[in-house]
Amino acid sequence: xxxxxxxxxxxxxxxxxxxxxxxxxxxxxxxxxxxxxxxxxxxxxxxxxxxxxxxxxxxxxxxxxxxxxxxxxxxxxxxxxxxxxxxxxxxxxxxxxxxxxxxxxxxxxxxxxxxxxxxxxxxxxxxxxxxxxxxxxxxxxxxxxxxxxxxxxxxxxxxxxxxxxxxxxxxxxxxxxxxxxxxxxxxxxxxxxxxxxxxxxxxxxxxxxxxxxxxxxxxxxxxxxxxxxxxxxxxxxxxxxxxxxxxxxxxxxxxxxxxxxxxxxxxxxxxxxxxxxxxxxxxxxxxxxxxxxxxxxxxxxxxxxxxxxxxxxxxxxxxxxxxxxxxxxxxxxxxxxxxxxxxxxxxxxxxxxxxxxxxxxxxxxxxxxxxxxxxxxxxxxxxxxxxxxxxxxxxxxxxxxxxxxxxxxxxxxxxxxxxxxxxxxxxxxxxxxxxxxxxxxxxxxxxxxxxxxxxxxxxxxxxxxxxxxxxxxxxxxxxxxxxxxxxxxxxxxxxxxxxxxxxxxxxxxxxxxxxxxxxxxxxxxxxxxxxxxxxxxxxxxxxxxxxxxxxxxxxxxxxxxxxxxxxxxxxxxxxxxxxxxxxxxxxxxxxxxxxxxxxxxxxxxxxxxxxxx
Ligand code: G6P
Numbered sequence: 001x002x003x004x005x006x007x008x009x010x011x012x013x014x015x016x017x018x019x020x021x022x023x024x025x026x027x028x029x030x031x032x033x034x035x036x037x038x039x040x041x042x043x044x045x046x047x048x049x050x051x052x053x054x055x056x057x058x059x060x061x062x063x064x065x066x067x068x069x070x071x072x073x074x075x076x077x078x079x080x081x082x083x084x085x086x087x088x089x090x091x092x093x094x095x096x097x098x099x100x101x102x103x104x105x106x107x108x109x110x111x112x113x114x115x116x117x118x119x120x121x122x123x124x125x126x127x128x129x130x131x132x133x134x135x136x137x138x139x140x141x142x143x144x145x146x147x148x149x150x151x152x153x154x155x156x157x158x159x160x161x162x163x164x165x166x167x168x169x170x171x172x173x174x175x176x177x178x179x180x181x182x183x184x185x186x187x188x189x190x191x192x193x194x195x196x197x198x199x200x201x202x203x204x205x206x207x208x209x210x211x212x213x214x215x216x217x218x219x220x221x222x223x224x225x226x227x228x229x230x231x232x233x234x235x236x237x238x239x240x241x242x243x244x245x246x247x248x249x250x251x252x253x254x255x256x257x258x259x260x261x262x263x264x265x266x267x268x269x270x271x272x273x274x275x276x277x278x279x280x281x282x283x284x285x286x287x288x289x290x291x292x293x294x295x296x297x298x299x300x301x302x303x304x305x306x307x308x309x310x311x312x313x314x315x316x317x318x319x320x321x322x323x324x325x326x327x328x329x330x331x332x333x334x335x336x337x338x339x340x341x342x343x344x345x346x347x348x349x350x351x352x353x354x355x356x357x358x359x360x361x362x363x364x365x366x367x368x369x370x371x372x373x374x375x376x377x378x379x380x381x382x383x384x385x386x387x388x389x390x391x392x393x394x395x396x397x398x399x400x401x402x403x404x405x406x407x408x409x410x411x412x413x414x415x416x417x418x419x420x421x422x423x424x425x426x427x428x429x430x431x432x433x434x435x436x437x438x439x440x441x442x443x444x445x446x447x448x449x450x451x452x453x454x455x456x457x458x459x460x461x462x463x464x465x466x467x468x469x470x471x472x473x474x475x476x477x478x479x480x481x482x483x484x485x486x487x488x489x490x491x492x493x494x495x496x497x498x499x500x501x502x503x504x505x506x507x508x509x510x511x512x513x514x515x516x517x518x519x520x521x522x523x524x525x526x527x528x529x530x531x532x533x534x535x536x537x538x539x540x541x542x543x544x545x546x547x548x549x550x551x552x553x554x555x556x557x558x559x560x561x562x563x564x565x566x567x568x569x570x571x572x573x574x575x576x577x578x579x580x581x582x583x584x585x586x587x588x589x590x591x592x593x594x595x596x597x598x599x600x601x602x603x604x605x606x607x608x609x610x611x612x613x
Contacts, residue, residue, distance in 0.1 A: 003021055003199065006173065009190020017036075027074065033045060037068065045058050067170075101157045102157070151174050159180050169220070170218060174210070262398065266411050287375065297345060301335075311351055312349075347374075350375070395408055453587075466549070473515070479574065550566050551566075552569070
């Protein structure tokens, strides 16, 4: 969850670290800090609150030198305060550490260290790491060995970066388990470390991802990776295609708004090279799927968290409808404790923007343990979810910075639609005419998304009407039911308005009691097979005095007559309709939060990539 940046090279590390942290602030914004080797000592600057506070501090008390490490924190152990901000120093101030993860045995380790006379100056679990390193240095080991021994003592999942004033020629880092990535950026005569790619994109696109239980010694001239047991590892490099500009806000007020508007591009990119209109076929080579394997699949278990899980719910309907394979969706945090029924004919399909969400990775590991085939739909190329999969589909949306996911919601809808067609094709269960028609519909999608986005001004007007509401109900049926969940999630995440998504048919079994003139009801009523049913639901909500905001298909006068406000979407093939119906709800949540003057990109208490259980 926390953001980490490290730099070693001839340049001044301070601006490189501050700039990198800015790109990672979406990962945590409870405090920020940096440590720089200056001559023969280490200087630390850190403050509670957002990165801007640290920047102010550095302006007031400048520091320059190299190497350096920095951190933005999402608090787990210890309140968000200066004393708990990273980097943490050891007793003699010669060693510093930044950390992402939870030292699960920290109470035990702290007691042992206290018994040796160590004094703690924070409430964090992280501080144990630096004292352990000092302990091993004191008995004669060098930094690399002291770090290795320390890493071996820690329980839990971690990304750790540390350095010492006594060995300024190196930074040592490690990844243990799934606490978020540790990415090494390779430059010329300089190298970088980060918890996520955008932090180093300004400097290099050559990256290496550390696997779990690997550590690296990063020097100016090069990088050496070993397992925690000291066995050398051959580096497998990746070249990142994104450019740094893709991680900038540009003309938009917020990343979220920019990312909503990038959906024409992201949907185009996720289709690119995968849709063969001539043959009427789908190609997903990264999935490594043969007809024989496709025929063996008995069941697909989709696992994901948050927005990605709602994308999975749409996928269930698509795969079952098109490929006739039974699909279940289970959120990552439940999957691993549910003793799922999984065998080698089961596919566990994980959906994750970051590819680093701890609960999703744990679900994948459970699937692996039970012999399932592992697939993933992931945005961050090279992330853990992608690496541990047998086959993967890349979302191709480019970096998503806004904490509330938008473009990484619509791309996997299309990816699952393509997957469903491919499965049906390989299993021979789809007639050619239907297959060709389904494939041809895909071609429309970027344009339909573009036409939906053009209606932003109308959505903004509705946002003004709703800006002061306290609660909001979202109703949908069938393939648009998950969009009701997702619309409600978007609103609560960024505007802090209580919002609930509900299957429209269930309204009469409870939520109807809540509907009055203070409870707006957003009804997803595009022209899909559930359209008629939604109209009767709208009438019921109206009859209780609720303000109805309908998402409706252009020209649908019946729905328009029943609704107080309409968010129009273009005519869209029903199986792809969630792509367009999600967009006005993203814009609605965005504008309500922006009108309320809230921090849209970094909503309170949330983090982009949740790497703790
Ligand atoms: C966090 C984010 C959500 C996201 C979820 C899953 O809660 O705030 O926007 O949907 O994690 O993240 P993933 O990276 O696995 O898609």
